Amino acid sequence: MQNNPTPPPPPPPAAISPGPMEVPSPPSPPRKVPEDTAGGALLGKYHLGRLLGRGSFAKVYEATSVKEGNAVAIKIIDKTKPITTVMEPQILREVAVMRKLQHHPNILKIHEVLATKSKICLVMELATGGELFSKVSRRGRLPEGNARRYFQQLVAALRFCHQNGVVHRDVKPQNLLLGKDGTLKVSDFGLSALPEQLQDGLLHTACGTPAYTAPEVVCRRQGNGYNGAKADAWSCGVILYMLLAGYLPFEENNLLAMYKRIHRRDYVFPEWMSKPVRSLIHQLLDPDPNTRMKLDDVTKTSWFRKSLRDDTAEHPLLDHIPGAFKGVSVVNAFDIISLSSGLDLSGLFKAGGGVGENGKKRFMSKATYEAISEKVRDVGNKLGYRVEKGEGGSIGIGKGRATLVVIQVWEIVESLLLVEVKVVEGGVSFDQVQWGDWKEGLEEIVHSWHNDAA
Amino acid sequence: MGGCLSVNVDRIPGYEEPALLSAETPFSVREVEALYELFKKLSHSVFDDGVIHKEELLLALFRDKNKTNLFADRIFDLFDLKQNGVIEFGEFVRSLGVFHPSAPQEDKVAFAFRLYDLRRTGYIEREELQEMVLALLHESELALSDDLIQAIVDKTFNEVDSKGDGKIDQEEWKEFVLKNPSLIKNMTLPYLMDISLAFPSFLSPSET
Numbered sequence: 001m002q003n004n005p006t007p008p009p010p011p012p013p014a015a016i017s018p019g020p021m022e023v024p025s026p027p028s029p030p031r032k033v034p035e036d037t038a039g040g041a042l043l044g045k046y047h048l049g050r051l052l053g054r055g056s057f058a059k060v061y062e063a064t065s066v067k068e069g070n071a072v073a074i075k076i077i078d079k080t081k082p083i084t085t086v087m088e089p090q091i092l093r094e095v096a097v098m099r100k101l102q103h104h105p106n107i108l109k110i111h112e113v114l115a116t117k118s119k120i121c122l123v124m125e126l127a128t129g130g131e132l133f134s135k136v137s138r139r140g141r142l143p144e145g146n147a148r149r150y151f152q153q154l155v156a157a158l159r160f161c162h163q164n165g166v167v168h169r170d171v172k173p174q175n176l177l178l179g180k181d182g183t184l185k186v187s188d189f190g191l192s193a194l195p196e197q198l199q200d201g202l203l204h205t206a207c208g209t210p211a212y213t214a215p216e217v218v219c220r221r222q223g224n225g226y227n228g229a230k231a232d233a234w235s236c237g238v239i240l241y242m243l244l245a246g247y248l249p250f251e252e253n254n255l256l257a258m259y260k261r262i263h264r265r266d267y268v269f270p271e272w273m274s275k276p277v278r279s280l281i282h283q284l285l286d287p288d289p290n291t292r293m294k295l296d297d298v299t300k301t302s303w304f305r306k307s308l309r310d311d312t313a314e315h316p317l318l319d320h321i322p323g324a325f326k327g328v329s330v331v332n333a334f335d336i337i338s339l340s341s342g343l344d345l346s347g348l349f350k351a352g353g354g355v356g357e358n359g360k361k362r363f364m365s366k367a368t369y370e371a372i373s374e375k376v377r378d379v380g381n382k383l384g385y386r387v388e389k390g391e392g393g394s395i396g397i398g399k400g401r402a403t404l405v406v407i408q409v410w411e412i413v414e415s416l417l418l419v420e421v422k423v424v425e426g427g428v429s430f431d432q433v434q435w436g437d438w439k440e441g442l443e444e445i446v447h448s449w450h451n452d453a454a
Numbered sequence: 455m456g457g458c459l460s461v462n463v464d465r466i467p468g469y470e471e472p473a474l475l476s477a478e479t480p481f482s483v484r485e486v487e488a489l490y491e492l493f494k495k496l497s498h499s500v501f502d503d504g505v506i507h508k509e510e511l512l513l514a515l516f517r518d519k520n521k522t523n524l525f526a527d528r529i530f531d532l533f534d535l536k537q538n539g540v541i542e543f544g545e546f547v548r549s550l551g552v553f554h555p556s557a558p559q560e561d562k563v564a565f566a567f568r569l570y571d572l573r574r575t576g577y578i579e580r581e582e583l584q585e586m587v588l589a590l591l592h593e594s595e596l597a598l599s600d601d602l603i604q605a606i607v608d609k610t611f612n613e614v615d616s617k618g619d620g621k622i623d624q625e626e627w628k629e630f631v632l633k634n635p636s637l638i639k640n641m642t643l644p645y646l647m648d649i650s651l652a653f654p655s656f657l658s659p660s661e662t
Contacts, residue, residue, distance in 0.1 A: 092654065099651045113654040114484065120654075333610035334630075334637050337570070337586045340593060342525030345553060347515045348496065349645040349652055364596055413602055418594070448595065 041066050042121065043114050046074060057081060062126060072111060073127070077120040091120060097166050097189040098124075106157035108177060108187035127185045129178025133242075136173075141246035144274060145307070150176075151240050152308055153184035158232050159295050161186075163399065167228025171235035172212040173242070210255060211248055212238045215262045216289050230289040233298070237284025244277065245270050249285065263287045276303040331410050339410070339418070361421040361435075367445040369409050372419060376407055379441030383434065416447075466497065466504030468542035475544060479551030484650050486547055491653040493543050506533075506541035524589040528569050553643040560628075562641035567627045577621035580611050 041047045042063065049062040049071075058077045065072060077091065098110040109125040129135075132150060136142060142150075154176065161168055168175075168189065175188040214234035241249045249267040252258035261267065265285065269278050280303055283293035298304055337343075341360070365372055376395050380387035385404070388396045397405040408420040421438075472486035481489065493506070500509045500519055508530050509519035515526055533541045533549040541549075551557055552565045568574075572582045584607045591598060598606075614622050614630045622630075631637050645652065 095651060095654055099648060110651060112484075112648075112650055115654070332613070332634065333583055333587050333606050334570075334614075334634070336606070337525070337583075337590050338637055338640055340523070340525040340590050342515065342523035342527075342529065342593075343569075343640045345515070345529070345550075345640075345643055346645055348492065349643070349649070362594065364594075412596075413598070413606065416598075 042074070043116060045114070046072065046123065048074070057087065063123075071126045071128070073124045075122040075124065077122075078118065079115075079120055080118050091122075094189050095122065100164055101161060101166060101189075104157055104160045106153045106184050106186055107160065108185040124187075125179075125185070127177030127187070128180040129182055131174060132176040132178055132184065133173035135178070136243060136246060141272075142243050144244065144277065147240065147243040148303070148306065150184050150243060151236070152304065154186065154236060154239060155295050155298055155304070157184070157186040158229075158236065159299070162229045162232070162295070163404075168232050168235075169217070169228055170213075171232055171239065173239070176239070210258065211250065214289065215259055215287050227289055229295065230292055233284055233292055233295050234289075236295065236298070237281050240277070240284070241267075241281050244273055249281075274303075276301070280304070331412065335410070336412065339420075360423075361449075363419050363421075363442075363449045364412075364447040365417045365419050365445045366415055366447050367417070369411075369417065372409055372417065372445055375442060375445050379438060382441065383437055419445075466494065466543060468505060468544065470544040470547075475547045479547055480554040480556050481547065481551060481646075481649075485646075488650040488653040489547050489550065490543065492649070493546050497541075497543075504543075506546065507539075511541070523593065524586065525569075528572070532565065532568055550643075550646065553641060554646045555642050555644060557642075559638075562638045563628055563631050564624070566631070566638050566641055567624055577623055578614075578627065579621050580607065583607050583611055583622075 045066055046063040047066060049064065052060045052062055052073060054060070058075050060073055060075045063072050063074045064070070077087070095110060095113055098108070101107045102109045108127060111123040111125070114121040114123065141147075154171070158168060158171070166189070168186065170188065171186070175186060177185040177187050179185055212235045214231040217231050238249060250258050250261050252261065262285075265282075265287065267285070269281070273281075280293070280298065280301055284298070286292035341347075344360075367375070373389055373395055376397070377387045380397055384399070386398045388398070390396060394409070395407040397407065404424060406422050406424055408422065410418040410420070412418050469490075472483045472490070475481065475486045476483045479486075494504070496510055496514055497504050497506045499513055501507055508527070511530050511533075512521045512523070512526055513519040515521075516523070530541070531537075533545055535545045535548065536542070552561050567578070570578050570582065570586065572585065573579075584603070587603060587607055591603070611622070612618075614626055616626050616629065617623075
């Protein structure tokens with residue numbers, strides 16, 4: 001059924017098909033665990049519990065850690081199926097992506113990867129609240145306030161992905177889970193696209209599920225790329241519509257007919273949808289990706305901003321940074337030595353080794369620490385960043401909840417400071433997109449750049 | 455050696471059983487397997503022979519296999535436990551174990567001491583400290599006057615050399631690090647915590 005391009009069954013409200021695989025369903029009586037995993041703990045580490053969902057290639061179980069006793073979800077992929085070999089790069093990608101994104105509250109965390117002779121197991125955070133859409137299908141459409149709260153979290157998660165160079169490309173109901181306090185958790189980075197991709201044994205690069213996928217992704221011609229962030233914005237529009245309406249904006253059994261309607265913007269707003277939200281959905285469901293609203297702009301609309309929980313203000317930028325250097329400004333000779341990039345082995349672990357100067361840029365400055373932090377604040381504000389001064393010579397720079405960069409200031413000798421700019425998250429986009437502006441902004445306080453940081 | 459799986463055909467020379475290495479280091483068996491994935495990558499990057507040459511370490515750290523860096527040289531020497539000019543898998547895992555966040559502090563302190571004891575005399579001498587400061591300044595393309603450098607070195611050296619005998623011994627070093635814990639900050643690699651996520655080893659499964 002994964003290959004079936006037919007969208008979920010037509011209205012009336014409710015009746016949203018659960019996905020082909022994946023994710024917690026609301027509590028149900030325990031189902032039988034297959035023989036090969038029954039009984040003893042999985043690799044001695046997890047006791048498998050009930051089956052949460054299944055697909056052709058993977059099953060998801062609830063499980064309990066033997067050591068810590070906490071509940072997790074384990075996606076078990078059967079290696080014995082010949083298709084798994086083809087999937088391996090995809091699985092690797094999913095793991096790499098989830099790991100990269102694991103610091104966002106609205107993205108499902110991955111804990112570990114295990115392998116046995118016959119299985120690959122991804123151990124993940126358990127979303128105890130189940131699927132967001134089983135909630136919608138049980139209760140019908142959501143009140144606007146609730147829908148907005150979920151939509152805000154979805155947009156936050158996707159913007160975080162985009163900032164980190166990741167495009168989800170398969171935002172759909174089955175991939176939106178709920179944590180125990182109702183927090184939205186975006187899941188499934190990569191695997192869910194597989195069944196579609198391997199249709200007819202051919203790799204169809206368009207991924208996602210037609211009903212939620214932007215038209216330019218599905219209809220694109222050979223060689224035509226598409227902007228993934230724009231495609232995710234489309235999916236957000238479909239999801240928002242569905243949360244508020246209880247059914248999909250475009251539903252046709254015939255794909256061609258559906259895309260005709262998409263291109264004509266042929267859908268109807270139910271009478272209960274408010275004007276501002278109609279306008280927002282209208283701009284997201286723009287068949288032309290070039291004029292479609294960007295997620296960054298979505299966050300500026302007053303509908304979106306209403307009762308937005310801005311917990312970013314008190315979210316500290318420096319607290320969770322391992323080894324953020326605090327409280328020292330004058331350094332001794334051994335401190336100076338320990339700055340050597342030859343002693344920083346983190347380069348071994350970056351994408352298989354060797355990513356530039358380990359995301360670090362350094363310069364010397366003859367300005368005072370106050371002048372430097374003032375300058376960083378100015379440049380940061382101008383470029384739309386949040387800047388937070390730490391206890392010692394450290395300054396955190398972030399966007400939203402994400403800490404992107406930590407700036408560390410060391411006093412080598414009086415009136416000579418060494419400034420280190422260390423990219424913590426979103427390395428690629430920071431380096432390629434934003435660093436140029438930063439560098440230009442900071443130029444005044446720079447005495448000399450180190451190595452090839454220039 | 456628990457070797458039920460040693461049937462694998464394409465093991466690199468100097469391969470050691472993960473279970474054995476796990477017992478000696480803070481790593482779990484699966485983490486050792488993940489390190490093996492990493493090791494395979496590193497040890498084939500320049501020379502296709504399954505051991506890490508200095509060029510391969512430099513390439514990984516600096517993207518330049520011909521880089522000269524005193525400290526990377528020291529790291530290489532310390533990792534090369536057998537002193538045969540290459541880093542084998544077992545040496546790699548045992549040495550990286552020191553950098554594990556849960557490795558004992560004493561190990562980290564001792565490792566740093568050996569790192570800075572350039573001439574392996576069992577002491578860090580004033581000249582060694584000076585040489586290292588110069589190396590870092592050079593690495594950073596930073597020119598300071600000789601007087602200034604001398605002042606920085608002397609100030610620190612006298613502070614550490616509490617016995618005043620002109621050399622820093624292990625005990626003095628330990629005390630100094632206790633007062634300045636940030637000194638061994640780079641002896642801990644947070645990356646090692648989720649190594650099995652960074653380098654999942656699907657193909658070399660373990661059943662333990």
